[in-house]
Amino acid sequence: MEEEVGAGVTINPIAFLVITKENVKLMPVNHSSSIDKLLDYIPDIIEKTNNMMNRCIQNKKEETEKIISKMGKKEKTEKEKNENNKMSESSEKDKITERIEKTIKKPEPQTNEPEEVTYEYEYNEPTNDDEM
DSSP states (O other), X not given: OOOOOOOOXXXXXXXXXXXXXXXXXEEESSOSSHHHHHHHHHHHHHHHHHHHHHHHHHHHHHHHHXXXXXXXXXXXXXXXXXXXXXXXXXXXXXXXXXXXXXHSOOOOOOOSSOOOOOXXXXXXXXXXXXXX
């Protein structure tokens, strides 16, 4: 009688190793508690949150750059308008001053010699009747 010998082996996976271009993860098959499961997902949550924040920051930078460029264009056009207005105002002022100068008589030049001033006084001599 021959004895048959046999052996049995069972394999239970503990975890899977997941390799991507960006990182390597160890994903356990059986979690002993929900805390273990949460701890496994924390790196994914942080990565996704970080990506979302980077996109928001990039969008804000682009919006800010657009606003700054628009403001720069507005400032240039306003400066040009102001310069044109100043030029037209100065030419109008020049015209007005010319008109005023033509209509107003120019005063005679003054000499440095002081004018002679005469004062008149009234003096009444007292009479003998006033003294008494």
